[in-house]
Amino acid sequence: xxxxxxxxxxxxxxxxAIQEKKRLDxxxxxxxxxIKISFGTDYGCCFVDLGKTRIMAQVSCELITPKENRPxxxxxxxxxxxxxxxxxxxxxxxQSELLVKLxxxxxxxxxxxxxIDTESLCVVSGEKVWQIRVDVHLLNHDGxxxxxxxxxxxxxxxxxxxxxxxxxxxxxxxxxxxERDPIPLxxxxxxxxxxxxxxxxxxxxxxxxxxxxxxxxxxxxxxxMLLKDQVLRCSKIASVKVSEITELINKALENDKKAxxxxxxxGFAESLPQERITALKTNVSPVEMSDVKEKANEIVxxxxxxxxxxxxxxxxxxxxxxxxxxxxxxxxxxxxxEEEDETVELKMELEEGMRRRGEVTWWSSQTVTxxxxxxxx
Numbered sequence: 097x098x099x100x101x102x103x104x105x106x107x108x109x110x111x112x113a114i115q116e117k118k119r120l121d122x123x124x125x126x127x128x129x130x131i132k133i134s135f136g137t138d139y140g141c142c143f144v145d146l147g148k149t150r151i152m153a154q155v156s157c158e159l160i161t162p163k164e165n166r167p168x169x170x171x172x173x174x175x176x177x178x179x180x181x182x183x184x185x186x187x188x189x190x191q192s193e194l195l196v197k198l199x200x201x202x203x204x205x206x207x208x209x210x211x212i213d214t215e216s217l218c219v220v221s222g223e224k225v226w227q228i229r230v231d232v233h234l235l236n237h238d239g240x241x242x243x244x245x246x247x248x249x250x251x252x253x254x255x256x257x258x259x260x261x262x263x264x265x266x267x268x269x270x271x272x273x274x275e276r277d278p279i280p281l282x283x284x285x286x287x288x289x290x291x292x293x294x295x296x297x298x299x300x301x302x303x304x305x306x307x308x309x310x311x312x313x314x315x316x317x318x319x320x321m322l323l324k325d326q327v328l329r330c331s332k333i334a335s336v337k338v339s340e341i342t343e344l345i346n347k348a349l350e351n352d353k354k355a356x357x358x359x360x361x362x363g364f365a366e367s368l369p370q371e372r373i374t375a376l377k378t379n380v381s382p383v384e385m386s387d388v389k390e391k392a393n394e395i396v397x398x399x400x401x402x403x404x405x406x407x408x409x410x411x412x413x414x415x416x417x418x419x420x421x422x423x424x425x426x427x428x429x430x431x432x433x434e435e436e437d438e439t440v441e442l443k444m445e446l447e448e449g450m451r452r453r454g455e456v457t458w459w460s461s462q463t464v465t466x467x468x469x470x471x472x473x
Contacts, residue, residue: 114295126333129240131341133251133348139278140256144248148238153248154231155256159270162218162225170217170225172207174199176232176245183237198241202232205246205287212253213282219261224268226258228281246289251345254283255352286342290334294326 102110117125129147136143140155162169176199178186186192206212217226230252232245257278262269354360 111295126337128337131247131344133247133345135251135255135348135352140252142248142252142255144244144251146238146240146244146247148236149240149244150235151241151244151248152233152235153245153252154233155252156229156231157226157256157258158229159219159224159268160227162222167222168218168225169214171227172212172214173227173229174202174206174232174249175229176202176234178234178237182234186234186237194241198245201242201289202245202249205289206230206249206253209285209287211250211283211285211287213284216282219268220263228253228256228258240291242289243291246287247341247345250283250286250288251348253281254286254345254349256281286338286345288338288341290337292330292333 113119119125121129123129130145132143132145134143135141136154142153144151144153160171162171176195178192178195180186180188212228217228219225230249232249234241234245257280259273260271260276260279262271
């Protein structure tokens with residue numbers, strides 16, 4: 097399933113807005129959407145919200161045999177998953193062009209930039225090294241996946257802790273977190289992608305579909321000739337934005353470290369009070385609970401004493417009854433009222449007929465019933 101193409105009216109509106117440097121959400125040309133960085137309960141789990149785009153990155157590790165040409169270096173592996181849950185345009189189990197492109201750009205940004213010391217991942221030269229795996233899952237697609245994926249991946253790598261190991265002869269022992277504290281990765285710098293979109297009418301940053309990614313992982317997918325001054329201007333803007341995002345990542349890491357050290361809430365438990373993961377939000381109103389007992393005693397004293405005896409039942413009609421006060425029970429009364437009305441009408445008809453014949457009128461219920469049976473037959 098492909099994305100819905102834009103109509104001519106929508107296309108003209110977008111190009112006109114770019115030419116006038118206007119955006120629907122009020123942002124300026126070079127402004128990012130709001131960025132939120134949060135971490136999970138385990139080390140190496142990071143959630144990044146770039147506007148409505150939401151990405152989760154999870155880092156894991158395992159001991160493997162190194163490559164023959166690099167026996168003293170560990171390995172870094174990246175995997176991006178685009179599920180239909182994020183957008184109906186993605187298909188399960190199929191590698192799209194966008195998926196391959198994002199995976200290659202993420203590898204250029206993080207692995208080819210040598211931001212991680214791979215030699216520190218070596219346990220035994222030529223025999224055992226750590227392989228770091230970064231799984232990036234797209235939870236909601238609302239544009240600019242490359243920037244959000246790079247932020248989530250580098251933040252998860254900075255947050256990750258690998259288990260400590262011990263070597264005794266040829267035996268390698270991996271210690272759990274209860275036995276020894278885990279060890280963070282050696283990260284030299286934080287490479288972050290900043291994407292730009294070039295149009296004939298102007299330039300945009302943090303857009304839905306990046307055409308040019310400036311900084312550590314360049315991409316040449318645009319169809320517009322760029323001048324030297326434009327590239328330099330994008331590089332200066334990218335350097336400023338990268339410094340702001342790096343400061344945001346460091347602040348998030350510091351807050352998470354402080355919460356774990358002091359025993360505060362973090363990860364899944366930290367997100368519950370803020371209602372970031374629940375579907376329904378409830379408005380909580382403060383309730384004063386200091387003088388509850390005094391108010392309860394006052395209400396009990398002012399209340400009337402309930403009767404100790406049960407009131408007598410009231411028979412409103414044959415077969416129906418009522419105990420105590422309340423709504424009047426009309427069950428079965430309607431039929432009896434209709435029968436009484438029919439009996440009165442029948443008496444009046446019979447009395448009028450006998451009055452004409454000069455007979456004496458005396459009625460009983462048995463007589464009325466007999467007359468009614470005679471008329472019906």
